[in-house]
Amino acid sequence: DVKVTQSSRYLVKRTGEKVFLECVQDMDHENMFWYRQDPGLGLRLIYFSYDVKMKEKGDIPEGYSVSREKKERFSLILESASTNQTSMYLCASSLRLAGYEQYFGPGTRLTVT
Amino acid sequence: KNEVEQSPQNLTAQEGEFITINCSYSVGISALHWLQQHPGGGIVSLFMLSSGKKKHGRLIATINIQEKHSSLHITASHPRDSAVYICAVTGQGAQKLVFGQGTRLTINP
Numbered sequence: 001d002v003k004v005t006q007s008s009r010y011l012v013k014r015t016g017e018k019v020f021l022e023c024v025q026d027m028d029h030e031n032m033f034w035y036r037q038d039p040g041l042g043l044r045l046i047y048f049s050y051d052v053k054m055k056e057k058g059d060i061p062e063g064y065s066v067s068r069e070k071k072e073r074f075s076l077i078l079e080s081a082s083t084n085q086t087s088m089y090l091c092a093s094s095l096r097l098a099g100y101e102q103y104f105g106p107g108t109r110l111t112v113t
Numbered sequence: 114k115n116e117v118e119q120s121p122q123n124l125t126a127q128e129g130e131f132i133t134i135n136c137s138y139s140v141g142i143s144a145l146h147w148l149q150q151h152p153g154g155g156i157v158s159l160f161m162l163s164s165g166k167k168k169h170g171r172l173i174a175t176i177n178i179q180e181k182h183s184s185l186h187i188t189a190s191h192p193r194d195s196a197v198y199i200c201a202v203t204g205q206g207a208q209k210l211v212f213g214q215g216t217r218l219t220i221n222p
Contacts, residue, residue, distance in 0.1 A: 043199070043212040050208070058209065090156065101146070102210065104156035 003027070004105035006091055012111045019078040021108050023091030032074035033092040033102065034058075034066060043090065049074055081112045116140055119200050119213035127221055132187040134216045136200030139181065146210065147174050147185050148199040156199070159185070190220045 007022035023032065033048040035058075045058030047066040055066050063085060067075045074093075078085055088109050092102040117138045126132055136145070147159040160167050160174040162183075167174050171190075176183040187194055200213040 040214075042214045043201075043210075045209055048209065056208075092156075101158045101161050103158065104148075106153075106155045 004091055004093055004103050006089075006105040006108050008108050009106060010109050010111075012113065013078075013081050014113055015082060017078075017081050017112075019081045019110065019112075021076040021078075021089055021091075021110070023074045023076070023093075023105055024072050025074075025093040025103070026072065027093070027095075027103075028071065029093040029095050029103075030071075031094045031096065031100075032068065033094075034064075034074065034076045035090045035092065036060070036087040037090060037107075038087050046076065081110075083112050086110060086112045115214070116204075116211050117200055117202055117213040119198075119216050121216060122214065123217045123219075125219045125221065126190055128191060130190050130220075132190050132194070132218065132220075134185045134198050134200075134218070136183045136185070136213055137181060138183075138200075138202050138211075140202065140211075141205040142178075142181075142202040143205050143207075144203045145176055145183050146201040146203075147183075148201060150197040150199060150215070152196075159198075187218075192220045192222050195219050 004025045013019050034046040035043045037043050044060050049055045049068040065077045088107050090107045091105040094100040094102045120135045144163045146161050150156045171188045173186040197215045197217050199215045201210040
């Protein structure tokens, strides 16, 4: 079974802090994704990565950056957290890009105060 | 108009009822996904299909490519089926999933 883990289930940070969200997958998947999920807006793609050190912007990349130094690990970075980044953050991975199942992590509920 | 529309947005039913959730999309696709999200966050992929019909236990997913429409059916529904069900599509040649807003299903005992 594919396992996608995220470093924290709940996180509370202050405005202006630098925040790191970590995601690890154990199935040698090429592709990894970061989404945020907000009530009424559904899931929105922040960034994705199709290879080590490769990344592409999703639909809402502003205020975020990512890092993929190893195939199994994909980090989401909030350089200076703001209250409008309070959200549920979900990581996912897939073997290939188009037409393959995505496997999701349990999510991190981030609150920025 | 969203590229992926689900209906209904909310559905409450009694245990044992037959459930149907609908998904319509406006773009050509290479695959359609049905996902399940229980309270607490985790999302599980239920089905990925590009034609016809798939069945897994009490869940059945169908797709009509010509009509750009898919349905998720649950037979003999149970309270543990209570969750948000999300439809998502991969556009032809696209790299990303496009998600519907989700349908919140509540099954009462």
